Amino acid sequence: xxxxxxxxVIHDIGYRHYTGPRHGRGYAVRALTxxxxxxxxxxxxxxRAKIIxxxxxxxxxxxxxxxxxxxxxxxxxxxxxxxxxxxxQVVLAIFLASQSPFLVAPDLRFRVLPxxxxxxxxxxDYVGAKLLAMTSALFLLIAIPLTVMYIGELVIDMRPGESPxxxxxxxxxxxxxxxxxxxxxxxxxxxxxxxxAVGVAVASFTPRxxxxxxxxxxxxxxxxxxxxVLNAVFQxxxxxxxxxxxxxxxxxxxxNAVQNWIFGGVTGTGLDYPDMAGPLGALAVLALIAxxxxxxxxxxxxxxxx
Amino acid sequence: xxxxxxxxxxxxxxxxxxxxRLSVTVGPGVTGLVGANGAGKSTLxxxxxxxxxxxxxxxxxxxxxxxxxxxxIRRVAGYMPEHECLPPDISATEFVVxxxxxxxxxxxxxxxxxxxxxxxxxxxxxxxxxxxGYSTGMRQRVKLAQALIHDPKLVFLDEPTxxxxxxxxxxxxxxxxxxxxxxxxxxxxxxxxxxELERICDHVxxxxxGTLLRSSAIGEFTQATQSITVEVEEGQEALxxxxxxxxxxxxxHGRLLAVHVRGxxxxxxxxxxxxxxxxxxxxxxxxxxxxxxxxxxxxxx
Numbered sequence: 267x268x269x270x271x272x273x274x275v276i277h278d279i280g281y282r283h284y285t286g287p288r289h290g291r292g293y294a295v296r297a298l299t300x301x302x303x304x305x306x307x308x309x310x311x312x313x314r315a316k317i318i319x320x321x322x323x324x325x326x327x328x329x330x331x332x333x334x335x336x337x338x339x340x341x342x343x344x345x346x347x348x349x350x351x352x353x354x355q356v357v358l359a360i361f362l363a364s365q366s367p368f369l370v371a372p373d374l375r376f377r378v379l380p381x382x383x384x385x386x387x388x389x390x391d392y393v394g395a396k397l398l399a400m401t402s403a404l405f406l407l408i409a410i411p412l413t414v415m416y417i418g419e420l421v422i423d424m425r426p427g428e429s430p431x432x433x434x435x436x437x438x439x440x441x442x443x444x445x446x447x448x449x450x451x452x453x454x455x456x457x458x459x460x461x462x463a464v465g466v467a468v469a470s471f472t473p474r475x476x477x478x479x480x481x482x483x484x485x486x487x488x489x490x491x492x493x494x495v496l497n498a499v500f501q502x503x504x505x506x507x508x509x510x511x512x513x514x515x516x517x518x519x520x521x522n523a524v525q526n527w528i529f530g531g532v533t534g535t536g537l538d539y540p541d542m543a544g545p546l547g548a549l550a551v552l553a554l555i556a557x558x559x560x561x562x563x564x565x566x567x568x569x570x571x572x
Numbered sequence: 573x574x575x576x577x578x579x580x581x582x583x584x585x586x587x588x589x590x591x592x593r594l595s596v597t598v599g600p601g602v603t604g605l606v607g608a609n610g611a612g613k614s615t616l617x618x619x620x621x622x623x624x625x626x627x628x629x630x631x632x633x634x635x636x637x638x639x640x641x642x643x644x645i646r647r648v649a650g651y652m653p654e655h656e657c658l659p660p661d662i663s664a665t666e667f668v669v670x671x672x673x674x675x676x677x678x679x680x681x682x683x684x685x686x687x688x689x690x691x692x693x694x695x696x697x698x699x700x701x702x703x704x705g706y707s708t709g710m711r712q713r714v715k716l717a718q719a720l721i722h723d724p725k726l727v728f729l730d731e732p733t734x735x736x737x738x739x740x741x742x743x744x745x746x747x748x749x750x751x752x753x754x755x756x757x758x759x760x761x762x763x764x765x766x767x768e769l770e771r772i773c774d775h776v777x778x779x780x781x782g783t784l785l786r787s788s789a790i791g792e793f794t795q796a797t798q799s800i801t802v803e804v805e806e807g808q809e810a811l812x813x814x815x816x817x818x819x820x821x822x823x824x825h826g827r828l829l830a831v832h833v834r835g836x837x838x839x840x841x842x843x844x845x846x847x848x849x850x851x852x853x854x855x856x857x858x859x860x861x862x863x864x865x866x867x868x869x870x871x872x873x
Contacts, residue, residue, distance in 0.1 A: 281692060281755040284685060284723035289676040291643065297673035311661055312702075377657045381718065384621055384651035385674040386643040571624060 295391045298382070302399035306365045315368075322361045323407060326354060330411035334418035347415070347443060347450035348525050351408055351457050355518040358461065359486040361407060362400075366465040367478025369396050375473035379569060389566040396470075397559065400462035401455075408454035416447045449529030457521050460551055463558035464517070470562055490516045510540045514547060517554070523547045573600055575726055575758045576620060578631035583615055583624065583782075590615040592782040593629070598760060602752035604769030604776040605762040612782040613762040614654060617728045620760075621646055634725055647676065650719035650727035654734060654762075657715060660704030664695055664714045667703065668721050675722035682721065689717045692755075693747060709740040716747070720757070727751065729761040733768060745772050802829045802842055803855035814845045828855075 308316035329345055336342050345353065373379045382392055419442040468485060469478035496512035513519045519539070527544020539547075576598045583591040590612045607613050618624040620633050622642015631638060633645045658667065665686055672682030690699045693713040698706070703714060712732060719727050729748065733741045749772040752759045763769050769776055770790060778785040804811055808829055812822045818841050821832035831842060846853050 281750075282688060283756075284677070284681065286681045287678060288647065288722070289678065293676055294674045297670070297679075301670055301673075310666055315661070372659050372661075376659050377653075377655055378659055380623075380653050380655075381651070381657050381671065382674060383623060384646055384653075385671075386646050386676070387674065388643070 291386045294387050295395050298395040299398045302369055302396055303402055306403040318364050322357055325357050326407050326411050330414040333415045337418055337422045347446040352518050352522050362461050362465040363479050363482035366400055367469040367475045370470045371473055371475040371478050383570050389570045393562045393566055396466055397462055400466050401458045404458035404461055405454055409451055412450055453525040460555055463555045467558035467562045470565055510538055520547050575600055576633040579629055581629035582627045584627045590782050594784055596777055596787055600758045601774035602759045602772055604773035606766045607779040608764055611779050614730055617730055648725045650724035652715045652719040652729045654730040658703045661702055664699040664703055668717050671718040672721040677722055685721050689720045693717045708735045726758045731762055748772055798833045799830045801857050805852035805854055807851050810849055811845055
């Protein structure tokens with residue numbers, strides 16, 4: 267018995283070199299994107315980090331559930347596809363404000379950024395990965411409820427051609443409203459891109475997460491507040507054209523105006539956009555995305571050389 | 573074989589010149605880069621990684637030009653920064669795996685390597701806990717692990733013993749020695765303490781104010797020192813007088829006596845003197861040159 271070797275011994279097999287494959291920059295950027303996207307939803311992190319994102323996901327699902335229920339029970343559609351995002355804008359703004367600082371602030375505050383840059387990735391790759399992660403997260407938040415609504419529409423047999431709000435509020439919408447659904451999915455991506463670019467850019471200017479949250483939410487409140495106040499002021503002076511332009515100060519209505527210009531349809535918010543809102547809004551959306559991305563790139567180039 | 577070379581490397585910032593026409597050559601093994609704070613050590617590492625553009629000068633790391641092939645250098649080199657660089661809310665395992673992927677390792681390979689490397693740096697059960705709760709020593713180990721995860725050919729370690737207690741310092745130094753010898757990874761390690769690097773380096777480069785003060789194999793440093801340190805419990809004045817009487821050169825540094833070595837007879841003289849005077853010998857060791865000595869020596873030249 268004494269000659270049997272002891273069990274449960276950890277053998278030190280020494281250092282082993284790595285001879286397997288080594289991927290390039292593209293792989294690293296993808297890994298950073300996936301890691302960031304997981305982080306936005308609190309995956310791989312504490313339970314506390316999951317509370318806010320999943321509560322907001324649940325709230326985003328409520329209208330879809332109500333919509334499907336309404337279709338099944340009273341054969342009515344309270345919401346149009348294009349009206350979904352403007353109706354849920356506060357939830358999306360809270361999601362953006364609470365999660366975009368999470369994406370960028372810790373890397374600045376705990377100085378993880380130099381470690382990333384000591385890998386083959388460049389500051390531009392880093393910015394791209396973070397934007398892509400936030401855009402994907404917001405798109406999921408928009409696309410999943412829209413898709414649930416659409417599946418509901420396919421499954422439940424609605425009488426086609428019925429107006430969603432009664433004839434008085436808008437034209438009849440076919441059922442299933444495939445064009446409306448696809449248009450809203452495409453513009454879900456535009457919303458996601460615009461919100462991600464602005465939100466992450468603002469958040470990237472402070473290493474403090476709390477300050478980042480406050481800055482993003484303040485920016486949204488400012489934009490929507492100014493929009494509401496100006497709209498009310500112009501309406502009281504009967505400047506209807508100016509009043510409708512004032513709506514576009516709110517980024518959600520800005521994108522919505524472009525969507526209605528391209529795909530037609532009603533917002534469901536009872537708002538009328540000015541005639542030229544579509545093309546000019548499209549330019550404004552592109553300019554905002556470009557400006558935010560440029561600001562982020564400049565910010566990270568500076569951080570990289572420090 | 574040359575691991576890296578620089579030729580007339582200069583880096584000027586708006587208000588300060590960090591490196592001034594620095595030309596160095598580094599071979600395999602462990603190389604120490606010594607200099608006071610602000611001597612330009614960190615700037616040199618960032619230039620070698622291709623992260624900071626030099627104002628003038630050129631050079632190569634592992635045969636790659638750091639001005640144009642920075643991303644290829646960063647693929648095969650590891651970097652442990654001087655400052656804190658760890659997110660507090662994820663575990664060491666998850667962080668090191670992620671950093672492995674950022675270096676291009678497939679996820680499964682990164683997992684295996686992370687387990688290996690964390691074991692080598694001495695992190696066991698605690699590697700599954702969030703980094704936020706780690707001690708300074710454990711953090712330094714995680715920082716080292718992320719620099720080794722992709723099995724680099726060369727690692728830059730910027731002040732790896734910073735903030736460690738004496739025991740942690742010794743363990744870290746032993747680990748660096750192992751990386752250079754057993755792991756076969758070349759190491760460029762910075763410190764402001766020459767004595768610390770003396771113990772583990774094959775070669776030491778001393779820079780000050782961005783210029784090269786000295787670059788030599790470690791043997792030459794100890795040769796240059798050529799002194800032994802003697803400590804006795806009491807009566808060092810008597811010992812000093814006795815040795816001086818025998819023709820030895822003795823200088824007192826507080827409780828310690830530094831005796832210049834003329835040859836084997838110096839060791840005999842010290843031994844005999846201690847016996848003759850009936851003193852209690854506490855320490856007899858090879859003189860450790862401190863960075864101040866190098867500066868002083870250089871000032872004399």
